[in-house]
Amino acid sequence: MDWILEDLTLEKVSFRMVAVSGLLFLLLAVLFHFLLKGFGFCYHFYVTCQKLRCFPEPPRINWLLGHLGVAKWRRLTAAGPTSIDMFEHISLMTLDSLQKCVFSYNSNCQEKPSEYIASILLLSSLVARRPYSLHNYIDWIYYLTSDGRRFRHACDIVHRFTADVIQKRRMTLSNLGQDAWLKPKQGKTKDFIDVLLIAKDEEGCHLSDEDIAAEVDTFMFEGHDTTASGLSWVLYNLAQHPHYQDQCREEIQELLHDRDIEEIEWEDLSQMPFTTMCIKESLRLHPAVTEISRHCTEDVKMPNGQVIPKGVVCLISIYGTHHNPAVWPEPEVYNPHRFDPAASKQQSPLAFVPFSAGPRNCIGQTFAMAELKVTLALTLLRFVVRLDKSQTVRRKPELILRAENGLWLQVEPLPAKP
């Protein structure tokens, strides 16, 4: 450690003048203030999430049905194979299902515009854009820009919607009583708001409306783009490898052979091993979240002997881990058989970390995997996806892994089952 500190003294790096200049000193102090504010915010967010590990799995019903935009895709492809931007359509679908699971609210946003959903989509793109201009790091300057004003307006819409649902639900709960409200919902349609309204912390206190709203907003944000990216890239990989696509379709057809395809159940999700392998391999090759950050609370010794000192904030590349040839031979090849149960027994549990690892890993991963399986199954039973040869697909890492200019695939409807 001593050598690091020694190397970083102002004198050594020729910053002696900085220390004596009053104006620059003031600037450094302001910068330090904003850095502290940023760390404070992240810390608070983490602590709140940690207390609320209460979202283990989605409701055990066909909670996605009616949320797949099937009619819309059928309309778009009525005249034959049509090129569709996966991200645009699938983001609306994931928002639609989240809004249903979080609020029990049917926005039908895949068919008609929704102010709430439009605001969430706008906020996601503004948040991704904000770090690229230096002046945007200072809140009051950012709020004077047109992006900043749009950001505030969209936040107001989202907060108003959430506050309204919470208030109404609280009223219903107090009028009807908790038991009467929850009895008909047992094991079926209890949504995230219900879970949070009845949750208590270690001291037996309920959450305030503000706490609940903060959790709801976090889940809406963390849960829609990530899953949309995951699903878009699975469809892309299956379009690139039609034999794997056919194999998945056959597996699902066999599983649901004597049932209506809309009758897919929670138990079915563990009966599609090959489809699950294809999803995992896609999350390896195209992880929705490409990197995470960690604040080292102790010195960390690396395998090569180097030490990351306590206090340092590190970026950890999930993308890099998943593409490391020492961990994954021929990392650029899409090969679902890497996830054959026998092969994956040999792998370190930290070789595949699309949902991160450790106590701060993704709280929504069971939900996300279930959503990916259901949506992929129902899509493959109704449509064939192929590469659109007129479009070049290039990865674009933003907050999540996107594709430059969208991810366009040719979608062709399959004949309906007689």
Ligand code: HEM
């Ligand atoms: C394919 C889909 C998804 C992927 C790849 C993904 C990935 C991740 C990753 C890498 C993290 C960061 C954890 C860390 O810093 O170590 C995270 C955190 C989080 N995710 Fe997900 N996620 C997905 C879907 C979801 C869904 C559907 C929800 C909610 C419905 C969700 C809610 C959250 C929350 C609340 C956190 C913060 C957890 C904490 O700090 O304790 N995610 N996710």
